[in-house]
Amino acid sequence: MKAAAFDYMRARDVAEACAALAQGNGKAKLLAGGQSLGPMLNLRLARPKLLIDVSRIQALAGIEDKADAWHIGAGVTHSRLEDAAGKLGGGAMLAHVAGGIAYRAVRNRGTIGGSLAHADPAADWPLALAALDAAVVIRGRAGSRRVAADRFMKSAFTTELAADEIVEAIIVPKLSAGARWGYHKFCRKTGEFPEASAACVLDPERRLARIYVGALTGAPQPLAGLARAAAERGLAACTREAIHEAVAAAAPQLDAIDRRMHAGVVARALQKTFQS
Amino acid sequence: MAEQGIGARVRRKEDARFLHGRGNYVTDMLLPGQKEVAFLRSPVAHGRIRRIGKPKGLEHAVFAREDLVGAESMAAPSTLPGYKVSTQHPLAYGKVRFVGEPIVMTVGATRAEAEDIAEQVELDIEDLPVLVDAQTTRAQTEIRVHEEWPDNVACQINFESGFEAKARDAAVVVKRDIDLSRQAMVPLEGKAVLAFWDERMSQLMVYTSTQAPHIIRIGIAQMLHLEETQVRIISPDVGGGFGYKCILQPEEVCVCWLALKYKGKPFRYIEDRREHLVAGANSRQHHYKLTAYADKTGRLLALDADIAIDGGAYSMWPYTIGLETGQATGNLPGPYDFRGYRAKTQCVATNKPGFLPYRGVARTGVCFAMELVIDAIAREVGREPWEVRMDNLVPTTAMPYDNVTKKHYDSGDYHKALRLVHEKIDLPKWRERQKRGEPDGRLIGVGFASYCEQSAHGTSVFAAWGLSIVPGYDQAMVKITPDGGLEVRIGVHNHGQGMETTMAQVANQILGIDVAKIQVMHGDTGLTPFSTGTYASRSMVMAGGAIAKACQALVPRLLHIGAHLMQCAVNSVRYENGKVVGPQSSVTITDIAHAWYRLPFRLPPDVDLGGLETVMAYKPKVDTGAFSYASHAAVVAVDIEVGSVEILDYVIVEDCGTLVNPMVVDGQMLGGAAQGIGTALYEESHYDANGQPLASTFADYLLPGPTEVPAMRITHLQTPSPYTEFGVKGMGEGGAIAPPAVLFNAVNDALKGLGVELNETPLTPRRLLAALERAGVKGGMRAAS
């Protein structure tokens, strides 16, 4: 399949992109790495009149060390984060997650902002950033606002973004030295979206204890009780029954098979957390 | 010159162009004024076409069946019992019978433009009830895929030999339902065809991605009422065939029709991945109900098989659905020695794409069914499955052996292959580890499977199916060039098999000419002798045999000229490594070529007027096939919490007779086995109750990638076939046959303590977990461990 005809413009800066989006009146779409939008264009599932290419905007391309947090530009590719392994003090999980997305060819183009905006329930960033207590910086014509990463995705392929808004950056608080984390996903094959995924972050110093389960029908869901128990009593609290119950409560729509799969993945993420 | 003949590890000559991206595929071709073609395909599985509305002003670029004046419809005959001919229009007419069936063809300057036009065509289709399940459709007569048929059974084969007598004494009876899901073949390159009328040659020039250019020429000429001299088919580089491209495709007929209608203008169609996954979901789907009868040690006595093949909507020209039906019935008994067999095989028409023979043909299915049953018997009698296999294999002392379906197994030591694979996988080591248990809670299992594979089966086999085209002699044309090189022309087609190298090795074996100076030409009806093409693991046996014969025919001529050049008697010279060697001196093939082409005054007066070129035909002494065979073994780790299967080790011991090039055989084995792993664990074209395909992109249709295919260890045995040139046997398909059987047996071995057994491909996490849930097996993995 070939895409239906569309116009193309390359935005010079965020303001220009926002203006063009607004003008497009719902018929314009941002193009970042094209790794999700490209296939949708070719299958003619997405039929924008105008594509606004934001992939060359310098202001979206930074990875900045802001003392207690990392500011990641929306246009930063997965592979740049992957290659920053060892250099992201307090943000090692970012490099780990980035390196596990798809395969290198996709990572070379796909961006963290594009992934959030696309809001695939099985994607890595919505899950990982929720567990990391990150915030999404959104810019529209009216100005800029912040939304917690775990509020950003509303449901499958639907986000907080208004028609003229763009994801500008993601603010990821640094984990303290004593923090532990575990990230696990079960993919049927390398590079495939996961069948089930889970992220766990325990940072006693920052009083952060989060477990999220992903690859559901909608946004990743928190397992708050299990996270608290894990933080307080360690792995011993995470029995098979406790995990199953937590998953069932967080995602009641799962059938027995899916629940089992997700519970298994949560268990693995917990194992990794306590091995870290 | 290094050793380059039969058995040498010569590097593939064709790899340089492929690895540097310099291959030349239909998609790479661009001719002045070329138009691109798109197809509007049926959105419903079964329906009556009420109206096709062409967009205003674009009527000239839109073609429906009625517009294709002069184009015939395809109908493949067969004399198999109860076989029913299905008429397939190049563009659907009256009814649509599967999602993806082409209805309208559109033409544009670019593919995108052609798709834009297709999008504007209005289709009014009245939905009809849909038939998606072969099992229930067997008995369905009310709703029919083809109204002119009384029912939906496209063909049925009943076989019986010694069944009652043998089954009677059985101490052990094992029943199993075993199913294979539908699959697409997914070659890297899909269909691709470019056609134009060449006024100078007065020929329709067709570049098409096919395994069988000469067959396509017959087909195109027939469908479009042309003389065969008016059609030239060129199959350039082809990115994989696997059976998908051994038949005439409706798209080929349509594009050729355009080229005839608008003479001088080139038209091209390239299948895209979505079209392939939807309209090309056409293989593997077999359903078996087996009852095996054995003695108390597991010695097989008799087998009763009820087989349903989900044949899809059409029986494709020329090989028909009879091929799959016949092979399933005839090959189910596999490498085993038993004398009671009863089979009823029905091929059922459904609202899916027409079934095609995929690498391994029915044998991947029958091997899966048979090998799962052997393991079930072993569990029933409480023995190691590999030992039960050992007790049932045809002994080498019985070779050649005519099995219960009269298949003639020419040679081999089936026991040796199984013994070796057992040794190499090191069963005791894994049994020990199984006892200890894994620290991560996964379960280990070991599986075995054995098969034998009819390869290069010829005239008598195909004639028995009553097809309109039956393979016979394959021919090779060889020609020494004026500088002492060699051109070899063959009618089979090389699309990944390494034939540009291995066929040159055959010529080198006879004539001693450096492989670098031998050009193997194929894939062009204008340049090569007739052949039915590349399929059924036949090319090396058939075309290789013909090349040997043709090269051998040149030797006396070379001796004659050589002797004359040295002024000695013919009976005093011999041919050796590209030279004619006399008592005192020798002359090279280049000297002889110079004499024939450039310095004819040096030739003997009674020189053979055939010159330095010849065509020879070949078929094996016995044409029922050379039987390759193999045993595979694998170790898996099964995670019963998430339902994953990891392959920890995989060993192949195979025997394809004399090896022409061990590296090429390894490559074929690995590629085939990768596809087999796909069948076992990943690939599935599923349908909903309305016949809508649910896997139309690679997001839903999973293929094994490099990390899913383990580093397989391969050992070759070499039992030459008594019937073929050099003793070679076909081996192109074998790799794809055993993996589903091996991997399921391994998984079932891992789960045997849980009372869970799986027998439907592919083994997805959902299927695995569903079986565990049904059996009430809780996961074993805890976070704390």
Ligand SMILES: Cc1cc2nc3c(=O)[nH]c(=O)nc-3n(C[C@H](O)[C@H](O)[C@H](O)COP(=O)(O)OP(=O)(O)OC[C@H]3O[C@@H](n4cnc5c(N)ncnc54)[C@H](O)[C@@H]3O)c2cc1C
């Ligand atoms: C084969 C394959 C496998 C994959 N596997 C995985 C996987 O395992 N895990 C995973 O997480 N992802 C996976 N992906 C998706 C990949 O991560 C994409 O990069 C990501 O989903 C989209 O990023 P992009 O930059 O390519 O966005 P694009 O495709 O360019 O855009 C996606 C959407 O986001 C919008 N958008 C882009 N940038 C912005 C912005 N700054 N502000 C607002 N909206 C914006 C676009 O308008 C569009 O709607 C896979 C993709 C492929 C092709």
